[in-house]
Amino acid sequence: MRARRQFEQLALPHLPALYRVARQTGGLQAADDLVQETILRAWTYFDSFAPGTNCRAWLFRILHNVWISQWRKSRLEFPIGDSEPAGFEPYYDWEPEFLDEQLSADMQSALDQLPAPYRWAVLLVDVEELTYQEAATIMECPLGTVMSRVNRGRRLLAQGLRPAGTAGRAPQVAKVRHR
Amino acid sequence: MMDCRQFREIADLYLDRELAPESQVAADHHLRDCPQCAGVVSHLTGMRTRLREHVRAQPVPPDLEARARLRIEPPARWFSVPAWAAAAAVLLVVGAASWMTLAGPAGARNSIARALETVSLRIGLPSEAVTLEATVLCRDCELEKRYGVRQMCETIGHHGALVTADGRIWNIVQQPESAALIEDQRMLGQKVRVHGVLYREAASVAVSSYEVLGQKAASASAQLGERVFAP
Numbered sequence: 001m002r003a004r005r006q007f008e009q010l011a012l013p014h015l016p017a018l019y020r021v022a023r024q025t026g027g028l029q030a031a032d033d034l035v036q037e038t039i040l041r042a043w044t045y046f047d048s049f050a051p052g053t054n055c056r057a058w059l060f061r062i063l064h065n066v067w068i069s070q071w072r073k074s075r076l077e078f079p080i081g082d083s084e085p086a087g088f089e090p091y092y093d094w095e096p097e098f099l100d101e102q103l104s105a106d107m108q109s110a111l112d113q114l115p116a117p118y119r120w121a122v123l124l125v126d127v128e129e130l131t132y133q134e135a136a137t138i139m140e141c142p143l144g145t146v147m148s149r150v151n152r153g154r155r156l157l158a159q160g161l162r163p164a165g166t167a168g169r170a171p172q173v174a175k176v177r178h179r
Numbered sequence: 180m181m182d183c184r185q186f187r188e189i190a191d192l193y194l195d196r197e198l199a200p201e202s203q204v205a206a207d208h209h210l211r212d213c214p215q216c217a218g219v220v221s222h223l224t225g226m227r228t229r230l231r232e233h234v235r236a237q238p239v240p241p242d243l244e245a246r247a248r249l250r251i252e253p254p255a256r257w258f259s260v261p262a263w264a265a266a267a268a269v270l271l272v273v274g275a276a277s278w279m280t281l282a283g284p285a286g287a288r289n290s291i292a293r294a295l296e297t298v299s300l301r302i303g304l305p306s307e308a309v310t311l312e313a314t315v316l317c318r319d320c321e322l323e324k325r326y327g328v329r330q331m332c333e334t335i336g337h338h339g340a341l342v343t344a345d346g347r348i349w350n351i352v353q354q355p356e357s358a359a360l361i362e363d364q365r366m367l368g369q370k371v372r373v374h375g376v377l378y379r380e381a382a383s384v385a386v387s388s389y390e391v392l393g394q395k396a397a398s399a400s401a402q403l404g405e406r407v408f409a410p
Binding site for chain 2: 003004007008012015016019020023024032035036039040043046047088090091092094095096099103107108111122123125126127131132147150151154157158161
């Protein structure tokens with residue numbers, strides 16, 4: 001009984017955050033199921049959670065695993081895999097002309113266009129404000145992979161947010177002035 | 180000194196405060212003098228703000244928490260007692276625990292154990308005369324191992340129970356005949372043959388006599404006794 005109360009106090013406050021990410025990664029229909037399954041698994045394995053450690057990251061890790069299981073059931077290909085290009089792209093090409101453009105396009109459709117690994121990274125780091133290390137634990141990948149996913153996610157998001165009509169035009173790769 | 184090229188390479192880390200302190204300082208310095216790089220940071224933070232606002236503004240189902248609570252089943256019961264008996268036992272335990280706390284933890288625990296046994300015996304659950312072979316192990320240590328229920332054995336001593344080959348834990352009814360099985364720490368890990376009455380649904384056995392078999396098991400949980408024999 002005491003363990004159940006402890007679990008409720010620790011885990012349930014994170015429900016809204018879990019739902020937000022579940023919705024963006026699994027879609028509106030699946031979000032609820034993803035969250036409920038996450039809570040059920042977390043409760044089942046609650047004795048493996050070390051008290052005093054990061055419950056939020058632990059829950060997100062479970063959510064990520066649940067999401068992968070669900071993905072596997074509905075599709076043939078693995079959502080995160082070798083097709084992911086290595087490395088990240090520094091912002092050499094973000095010249096003032098590019099930066100001056102308003103990010104006016106619809107945020108949800110820009111998010112929807114992000115491939116899953118980049119979307120996860122941006123949601124965990126930008127929205128949920130988790131550290132790179134926490135994100136690496138959650139996504140079960142190396143730190144460097146988190147960094148490149150965050151970078152690519154942001155670049156793609158910025159691209160997707162450019163006003164209609166300019167989306168096709170990539171920023172000019174200009175020489176960056178050295179100081 | 181950090182230049183634009185270098186800054187553009189660590190811009191994400193800068194934004195996420197993932198830079199080492201020296202790099203953070205160098206980046207701050209660069210940004211003070213470089214409006215172009217400052218523009219990159221401003222673009223990224225503006226995008227992040229919009230992203231956060233958008234995602235956080237989306238409604239969460241109002242009954243999400245209520246439904247999550249329903250999903251959380253009570254933990255596995257120690258004894259396989261039917262629901263109504265368990266409810267009665269809980270009432271007795273609450274009663275026993277509240278006035279026994281004065282007697283100290285050992286007194287409270289024994290009283291709780293007795294209360295549970297009393298309930299099962301009093302409500303006349305089915306019983307069977309048995310001879311069974313089992314290993315004596317500490318009930319609380321086993322429960323901690325299996326369910327993470329914190330044990331107090333360091334403070335109040337181990338509490339012997341019988342573990343049969345199928346891995347089930349059988350509580351030993353407190354009686355003079357079984358006192359050594361429960362209290363004597365040297366019994367832990369011993370394989371025994373026990374004669375008595377088994378209350379299967381209460382997962383308890385009232386021991387009338389027993390024999391110690393063979394040597395003490397080197398690893399108690401690895402050497403469990405043989406099957407329960409019913410007459």
